[in-house]
Structures are given as C-alpha cells and as structure tokens.
Amino acid sequence: DVKVTQSSRYLVKRTGEKVFLECVQDMDHENMFWYRQDPGLGLRLIYFSYDVKMKEKGDIPEGYSVSREKKERFSLILESASTSQTSMYLCASTEGSLGGTGNTIYFGEGSWLTVV
C-alpha cells in the first residue's frame, strides 16, 4: 500500500512564525502535491513538484513556499504565518502522469494548523 506520512497532525503557531509542514512518501513517486482544505471551499492546490528540486505553483501559492531536496520528501513552508492560513493541509503523491494511466493521487492524513 502507498503510504504518505505527514509528520505533524496538529499544530498551533503564532502569527508571524515560520512554519514547516513535512511530508514523506514511501513509494518512490515522482509527483508530490500540497493542498489545503477549508469548509465551503474544498481542496485547493498550493504547490506541486514533479521532481527533486523542481516546483510549480498551484492555484493559491501566495504566502507559501516549498522545498523538495529528496524524492521522498516534500515540505510546505509558511514564511510568516497568518490567521488566514489556519486550515487543514493535505500532502499527496502520485507516480508519473495522471491522465489515462491508471495512476491516482494518494493523500496523507492531513495536518491541522491553527494560527493564533
């Protein structure tokens, strides 16, 4: 089974703090993603990476950055946390291309971040 592990399940941070959310996948997947999920808004893509040291902006990248130094690890960074970034953050991974290949995106359990 594919396993996507998010190291922190629940975090409480102060406004202005730098926050790191870590994600590790154990299936040698090429592509990794960070989404946030908010009531009434659904899941929205923040950033994704299709290879080590490569990153692409998703739909809502403002206020976030990412790091992928190793294939299995994808980090989401909030440079200066704000209350508007209180949310559930979901990491996901997939092997190669999604369309028509039988591949799918596998999600981690989520990280609940509260910024006070």
Place this chain on the structure above:
Amino acid sequence: EDQVTQSPEALRLQEGESSSLNCSYTVSGLRGLFWYRQDPGKGPEFLFTLYSAGEEKEKERLKATLTKKESFLHITAPKPEDSATYLCAVLWGGADGLTFGKGTHLIIQP
C-alpha cells in the same frame, strides 16, 4: 463559476435506501474524473477513476458512472459505515493536479 459542482451538499438516508450523488464539471479536455471518500479528520481515500463517457466502475455498494458533463456515484443499499464526505475531482487540459468539488456529506442512519 465553480469548475466542479457536487450535489447535493448534504444527504441523509436511511440504511438500505439507495441514492445517487452528482458531480458536474464545466472544464474542457477532461483527462480523468476521480472519486474519493473522506472520513472526518482524515485524508481522502481513493475510490475510482473514470476516463471516458460511458465508463462505469463498481466497488462493493458503490458504482460510478461518467457522461460528457457529469458523473454519478450510485450507492446501493447503504450501511451506516458508508457515512462520509464523497469528493469528486477532475484532471483536465494541461493541468498537473486535480480540481476538486466541495463534496457531498452523506449520512446513513441505522
């Protein structure tokens, strides 16, 4: 305008009462439509992927179908353990990631 719309937002059924959830999309160049189940406090769990109109897939009490502009998730004789939020997502155009609907919150009462 939302690119992926799920209806209803919430649905309460009695155990054994079959129904369908709808996912309609306005994107062009559909490359795949995905269904996920999400339990409270957990990440989405993959159910199905559909690639072309007319395609159907089944898993236990669930069957997903796809037309040119929408997909249905049919739930036959549901049980309380089927209670969850069901998410629909599309892969379209040149996108690399999925675009999600807001989900249908399903409650099955014993």
